[in-house]
Amino acid sequence: MASPTVRGLGHSVERKEDARFIRGKGNYVDDVVLPGMLHMEILRSPYAHARIVSIDTAAASALPGVVAVVTGELMAAHNLAWMPTLSGDTQAVLATDKVRYQGQEVAAVIAEDPYIAKDALELIEVDYEPLQAVTGPQQALAEGAPLIRDEKEGQTDNHVYHWEAGDKAATEKAFAEADKIVSLDTFYPRCHPSPLECCGCVADVNPATGQATIYMTSQAPHAHRTLFAIVAGLPEEKIRIISPDIGGGFGNKVPIYPGYVVATAASLLLGHPVKWIEDRTGNLISTGFARDYHMHGELAIKDGKFSGLRVKMLSDQGAFYADAQPTKFRAGLFHIVTGSYDIPAAWVETDGAYTNKAPGGVAYRCSFRVTEASYLIERLVQTAAYELGVDPAQLRMDNFIKPEQFPYTSATGFEYDSGDYQTAMDLCLEKLGYKELRAEQAKARDEGRLIGIGVASFTEVVGAGPSKTYDIAGLKMFDSAELRIHPTGKGVLKLGVKSQGQGHETTFAQIVAEELGIPPEDIEVQEGDTDNTPYGLGTYASRSTPTAGAATSVVARKLRAKAQTIAAHLLECSEDDLEWTAPRFSVKGAPDRGVSIQDCVFAAYTNMPDGLEHGFEGVTYYDPPNMTFPFGTYAVVVEIDRGTGQWKPLRVVAVDDCGVRINPMIVEGQIMGGLTEGYAIAAMELIDFDEDGNCIGSNFMDYLIPTAWETPHFELGETVTPSPHHPIGAKGVGESATVGSPAAYVNAIVDALAHAGVRNLEMPVTPDKVWAALSEVGLAQ
Amino acid sequence: MSETMIGAAPPFTRQITVQVNGEPRQADVEPRLLLAHFLRQTLGLTGTHIGCDTTSCGACTVLLDGTPVKSCTVLAVQADGRDVQTVEGLMSGAALHPIQQAFHEEHGLQCGYCTPGMMLTSVALLAENPDPTEEEIRWAISGQICRCTGYQNIVKAVQSAAATLREGS
Numbered sequence: 001m002a003s004p005t006v007r008g009l010g011h012s013v014e015r016k017e018d019a020r021f022i023r024g025k026g027n028y029v030d031d032v033v034l035p036g037m038l039h040m041e042i043l044r045s046p047y048a049h050a051r052i053v054s055i056d057t058a059a060a061s062a063l064p065g066v067v068a069v070v071t072g073e074l075m076a077a078h079n080l081a082w083m084p085t086l087s088g089d090t091q092a093v094l095a096t097d098k099v100r101y102q103g104q105e106v107a108a109v110i111a112e113d114p115y116i117a118k119d120a121l122e123l124i125e126v127d128y129e130p131l132q133a134v135t136g137p138q139q140a141l142a143e144g145a146p147l148i149r150d151e152k153e154g155q156t157d158n159h160v161y162h163w164e165a166g167d168k169a170a171t172e173k174a175f176a177e178a179d180k181i182v183s184l185d186t187f188y189p190r191c192h193p194s195p196l197e198c199c200g201c202v203a204d205v206n207p208a209t210g211q212a213t214i215y216m217t218s219q220a221p222h223a224h225r226t227l228f229a230i231v232a233g234l235p236e237e238k239i240r241i242i243s244p245d246i247g248g249g250f251g252n253k254v255p256i257y258p259g260y261v262v263a264t265a266a267s268l269l270l271g272h273p274v275k276w277i278e279d280r281t282g283n284l285i286s287t288g289f290a291r292d293y294h295m296h297g298e299l300a301i302k303d304g305k306f307s308g309l310r311v312k313m314l315s316d317q318g319a320f321y322a323d324a325q326p327t328k329f330r331a332g333l334f335h336i337v338t339g340s341y342d343i344p345a346a347w348v349e350t351d352g353a354y355t356n357k358a359p360g361g362v363a364y365r366c367s368f369r370v371t372e373a374s375y376l377i378e379r380l381v382q383t384a385a386y387e388l389g390v391d392p393a394q395l396r397m398d399n400f401i402k403p404e405q406f407p408y409t410s411a412t413g414f415e416y417d418s419g420d421y422q423t424a425m426d427l428c429l430e431k432l433g434y435k436e437l438r439a440e441q442a443k444a445r446d447e448g449r450l451i452g453i454g455v456a457s458f459t460e461v462v463g464a465g466p467s468k469t470y471d472i473a474g475l476k477m478f479d480s481a482e483l484r485i486h487p488t489g490k491g492v493l494k495l496g497v498k499s500q501g502q503g504h505e506t507t508f509a510q511i512v513a514e515e516l517g518i519p520p521e522d523i524e525v526q527e528g529d530t531d532n533t534p535y536g537l538g539t540y541a542s543r544s545t546p547t548a549g550a551a552t553s554v555v556a557r558k559l560r561a562k563a564q565t566i567a568a569h570l571l572e573c574s575e576d577d578l579e580w581t582a583p584r585f586s587v588k589g590a591p592d593r594g595v596s597i598q599d600c601v602f603a604a605y606t607n608m609p610d611g612l613e614h615g616f617e618g619v620t621y622y623d624p625p626n627m628t629f630p631f632g633t634y635a636v637v638v639e640i641d642r643g644t645g646q647w648k649p650l651r652v653v654a655v656d657d658c659g660v661r662i663n664p665m666i667v668e669g670q671i672m673g674g675l676t677e678g679y680a681i682a683a684m685e686l687i688d689f690d691e692d693g694n695c696i697g698s699n700f701m702d703y704l705i706p707t708a709w710e711t712p713h714f715e716l717g718e719t720v721t722p723s724p725h726h727p728i729g730a731k732g733v734g735e736s737a738t739v740g741s742p743a744a745y746v747n748a749i750v751d752a753l754a755h756a757g758v759r760n761l762e763m764p765v766t767p768d769k770v771w772a773a774l775s776e777v778g779l780a781q
Numbered sequence: 782m783s784e785t786m787i788g789a790a791p792p793f794t795r796q797i798t799v800q801v802n803g804e805p806r807q808a809d810v811e812p813r814l815l816l817a818h819f820l821r822q823t824l825g826l827t828g829t830h831i832g833c834d835t836t837s838c839g840a841c842t843v844l845l846d847g848t849p850v851k852s853c854t855v856l857a858v859q860a861d862g863r864d865v866q867t868v869e870g871l872m873s874g875a876a877l878h879p880i881q882q883a884f885h886e887e888h889g890l891q892c893g894y895c896t897p898g899m900m901l902t903s904v905a906l907l908a909e910n911p912d913p914t915e916e917e918i919r920w921a922i923s924g925q926i927c928r929c930t931g932y933q934n935i936v937k938a939v940q941s942a943a944a945t946l947r948e949g950s
Contacts, residue, residue: 014885021893022881024828024868028894031827115813196832196840196894196928247830247894248928280833501892501929669888672931700837700926708932709923 006582008514009728012665016521017505026245032202032215034273038067040263041117042282043107043124045099048133048356048693049146052095052106052126060109060123065116068270069124070108070262072096080265083231085322086255086473087330089160090152091359092320093258099128100148100319101358102695103285105258110266110274133693134158137294137316137353148319148354160321160352163330166412171300171347174308178300182384187762188372190292190316190357190687191680192284192703193364195500197247199257199287200277203264207271210238216260218243218528219253220538222496223475225530227256232264243528249500250677251362252288254324254540284703285695288324289357289687290364292316293372297337297380301388306343306399309411311376313350320359321352324540325368326470326477332369333461335412339377340421340459340631341399346411356693365677365738367462367541378456378743379760386754392747393434393455397425400457407724414461416629420657420721421457427717428455428633428655437637445755450640450779451650452752455633458740462732463546463628472537476623479547480534483512483555484617487605489598490522491616493552496536497544498528502734503666504544508552510662511728515556516563517583517597534619542630542732545662546723551622553727558618563600569609570595628723628731632656634675634744640752642781645771647749649679649712654741657719658733659726664718667733672714674737680706681738682745684764753777797861801826802870810857816850817841819857820867828868828897832926839925842898843867849902851924868897871904879945880904880938889938891929898925903939911947913939 007013020026057069072094075081082090095106107124111117134140134148140158149155175181201216212234218224221241229236246253263276278287293315300308315331317323325332331350338346363369381399385392400421401408408416429435434453441451467476485491493508504527509520527533536548560580567585568575571593578585586594604616637651654675661667684704687697697703722729742763749765750758756777761769774780794809801824808823820826820843831853832840841852844866871878880900883889890896899922906913906921913921918939919932927935 015888017893018885018890021890021896022868022877022884022900023872024826024897026828026893028827028830030821030831033825114818115811194928196838196892196926197830198832246892247832248892250928280835280838501894503891665888669891669930669934672933673891673929674931676931677928699835700833701835705926705928707923707926708919708936711919711932714931714933 006513006517006519008510008582009660009662010664011510013506013510013520013663015503015506016509017503028197028245028247029200029202029215029217030277032244034202034204037202037273037275038110038112038270039114039117040108040110040266040274040276041114041121042105042259043121044282044286045095045102045104045106047099047128047130048102049131050099050128051131052098053129054127055107056125057107060120063116063120063123065112066109066120067112068110068266069120070094070110070266075265078265080232080261083261085320087321087323087325089321091322093261097151101356102693103282103358105286108262108266110270133356135355135357135689135691135693137314137355140353140355148356158354160317160354161330162351164349165335166347167345168347170345171308171310174345175300175310178302178307180301180388181298182301182380182387183296183298184380184383184760185296186376186379186760188291188293188295188375189763190289191364191685192289192687193250193252193362194284194703194705195248195250195252198278198280198283199253199259201260201263202273202275203267204273205264205267207268210235212238212264213240213242214264215242215244217246217253219249219498219500219540221498221528221530222535223472223537224256226475227473231256231261241530243498246500250365251290251540253500254362255288255322255360257287280700281698284687285698286358288360288362290362291372292361295372295376297376299380299384301384304398306341307345309338309343309346311337311348315350315352316355316357317352317361318355318357318359322359323361324363326464326472327474328469329368332363333367334369334373336370336414336459336461337373337377338410338412339374340401340457342401342405343411348412357689363541365674365735367460367735370460371739374458374739375743378458379746382747382750383759386759393425393429396455396457397422415626417626417723417725418721419459419629419631420719421631424631424655424657424719425457425633427719428635428653431715431717432635432651432653450642450752452638452640452748452750454636454744454746454748454751456740456744456747457633459629459631460736460739461627461629462542462735463624464541464543465627466625467623475537477537478621478623479536479551480619480621481548481551481555482534482619483559485518485559485601487602489518489601492524492526494526494533495548496534497539497548499539502539502544502670503663507662507666508549511549511552512556514728515553516560542735545730546628546726546732547622547624549730550624550727551620554622555618555620558620559616562616563597565612566600566603566609567595570599570603625725628659628726630656630658630731630733630736632736632740634740636744636748638748638752640749640770642774642779645767645774647765647770649745651715652712653715653717654737655717655719656733656736657721658736659721659723659731660729661718662730668716670734671716671737674735675714675741676706676711677738678741679712679745682742682763682765684766686764753779795858797858799860800864802866812856812858814857815853816855816857816860817852820852826867826869830894830897832894839898840895842901842925844901844905847905847908849905866901868900871900880942883938883942883945887934887938887941889930889935895925895927899927899935903942906939907943907946912943
């Protein structure tokens with residue numbers, strides 16, 4: 001570990017980025033103001049499914065202050081009415097033929113003032129011919145369902161894809177030989193990442209030079225530049241994406257949305273910068289939702305051991321198949337579904353269906369469907385425990401993959417890099433006081449109170465990825481770091497990823513500190529500007545530390561090797577005679593004879609040995625050899641009010657193992673944020689639809705997000721199992737708690753009622769659902 | 782609507798003077814202009830953020846005569862003749878306000894989008910209650926949403942700032 005003055009790994013260095021945020025001097029996209037800038041507002045469809053008969057824009061165009069009204073027809077004239085999605089489908093930019101979900105983009109007004117643009121929306125007259133809405137995947141795949149994608153050649157039904165993983169024959173054999181089979185049907189409902197800042201952009205296209213500068217809320221600015229080049233037919237060297245400060249992402253800012261494309265086209269056509277800032281309703285009803293998976297899981301058990309897992313799923317894709325996920329995997333990385341358990345045989349099948357709902361399945365704080373997988377296995381194992389009459393924690397421990405089994409190849413083909421599930425479980429149960437709590441639970445039950453204890457031992461797969469397996473829209477999922485140290489020993493680190501609050505400016509500077517001995521305050525971390533940073537695939541799926549973090553470490557080590565050559569020159573000794581103790585090289589056996597890293601850097605510009613290239617900089621594109629596999633055990637204690645069905649978390653204990661922690665304070669902050677979003681999903685967040693396809697959950701009065709008042713207090717713990725292949729042993733952590741915790745909350749609620757035979761409650765577990773369950777088993781008061 | 786406005790051709794404007802962070806700021810504004818937009822667009826004080834359309838998220842919270850209000854639900858004309866404090870007014874010269882220092886030290890922010898509103902509500906709370914309990918802090922900020930932190934470190938930050946302010950008083 002680096003010296004305390006250097007403050008490398010393991011130090012809770014206070015965040016460098018805070019300085020601007022606490023002063024109100026952040027620079028979010030809506031803060032960008034350019035000379036001559038116009039404002040765009042989008043008209044959205046009120047119908048879930050309707051044919052567009054006509055659009056009359058005359059009155060809107062005539063409103064003083066309106067500069068242009070853009071419709072699908074105009075976009076079509078520029079071949080931009082449709083765009084490719086991240087999953088190889090097409091998506092309407094502005095509707096031409098039909099609208100296929102409520103909130104779909106129909107027209108856009110560009111005006112001198114945002115209020116005028118909104119006024120003009122009211123003046124656009126669209127004549128719709130409503131069609132029957134399809135609001136669920138079962139309905140979509142039923143005989144005679146209305147065809148949603150009638151424009152798509154060869155598409156005769158609403159089926160999107162079928163995908164499989166694992167070994168069907170081996171799994172069937174395991175089920176045939178099982179002495180117990182436990183099953184669970186559950187629905188992981190549609191929810192929404194809803195970062196506090198909505199999406200938006202300022203597109204600034206110079207018609208004279210063709211230079212397009214687009215400030216946008218992008219978690220993946222480089223990939224977006226390439227996709228813009230492909231979608232809009234703009235030359236890539238003329239496109240500059242600047243992702244400024246981002247007010248939270250959680251996956252919502254991975255896709256390219258129609259608003260970005262229309263604003264860019266409008267800027268090109270009008271010769272003015274065009275700003276588009278989405279409102280909250282637009283964000284909730286049209287941008288990347290999450291989950292919406294109907295899941296059926298079956299667990300085969302023989303002699304108390306899990307012997308097989310069979311899963312069949314149906315996913316609701318919305319009107320366009322626009323999932324953000326690696327190309328090869330139609331259900332993301334769902335096939336991590338065997339979780340933390342040594343299950344020799346598994347078979348996973350999934351189908352996707354088009355519906356009249358918003359498209360763009362993103363992984364809300366999750367690595368490509370890992371959340372759904374973790375939820376299913378942890379709920380299934382809990383169910384199995386009740387059916388077998390075994391303590392749920394014990395059943396997990398009896399079936400964990402053992403430390404000596406790593407690297408472990410799962411039945412669906414993942415190679416887990418490392419893990420020690422028992423140690424994390426032990427620590428969690430100890431912190432919780434599990435045995436004592438079980439006794440308290442029994443005592444409380446005798447007194448008529450309902451206490452539940454829920455446990456979940458999750459395993460994630462994050463950090464995509466080895467490029468041989470993982471790409472998005474053909475772009476390989478490596479990432480990059482460019483490090484340049486200036487003569488005075490202070491420098492700049494440029495990354496292909498992009499923070500949305502994760503604290504990259506601090507964390508990545510600490511990696512440089514660890515490797516080069518230059519303190520974090522002397523390293524400026526830059527991200528988000530594609531003209532100024534090396535190519536990378538961006539920040540999502542907990543991939544920044546596994547990929548760009550590794551790249552940073554590798555490039556810093558290259559520079560340290562160069563520094564060693566310079567040090568030998570300065571000290572007039574052989575390189576082999578030097579030893580490194582950050583931040584100095586010294587002669588072995590003579591610690592007083594040494595030079596600092598800063599001396600070496602200065603010499604790189606002023607006193608270079610012959611034959612060595614001047615300067616002190618390097619760039620690394622890092623292709624990880626494998627994913628990383630963070631894990632942990634979460635335990636939740638709840639009490640249920642028998643009079644109202646209200647449940648309240650009394651304790652939340654989270655033990656995480658994300659390998660080596662770079663900045664423990666930031667890691668813990670990420671975990672608490674994830675535990676809160678996990679609680680939100682378990683308790684209240686829901687994007688629902690009525691039978692006509694109207695979105696219920698289109699604003700923050702209907703789409704409920706926990707405040708400080710509802711959010712529980714968290715108790716955290718850690719174990720450290722370094723990733724064997726990551727240069728500093730780190731794993732991703734930003735999403736662990738959202739992945740692992742929903743099952744822990746629901747397991748706790750079900751546990752409170754399990755003695756009465758309750759086995760499942762569906763998320764969000766609202767008081768009315770609990771009340772119905774209480775009533776059914778005679779526990780309601 | 783006052784009689785003078787009826788029949789006037791839009792956009793009609795009205796002159797207002799608002800004391801913003803201690804400085805009188807005069808402007809001609811449309812009566813429908815929201816205070817949040819007045820601060821952000823008219824005055825360029827972009828530290829006040831907007832996160833929803835339904836007065837739910839509280840990102841736009843500022844102090845109006847010392848009371849936290851959601852500036853997306855106050856008209857600029859309603860602030861005429863009154864005192865508004867935004868995040869830009871928290872510092873004293875080059876010195877951070879204790880609440881700013883505490884949010885930094887306790888890691889009470891991640892993406893920073895809710896932070897200005899959270900800090901201003903906390904300032905109002907501490908003016909009224911110099912030694913709040915955790916429960917009182919959680920209640921005070923419960924009109925505001927943070928998606929990143931899980932609130933625990935925000936609570937710690939408010940407690941820490943409270944201690945600093947008590948020592949200083």
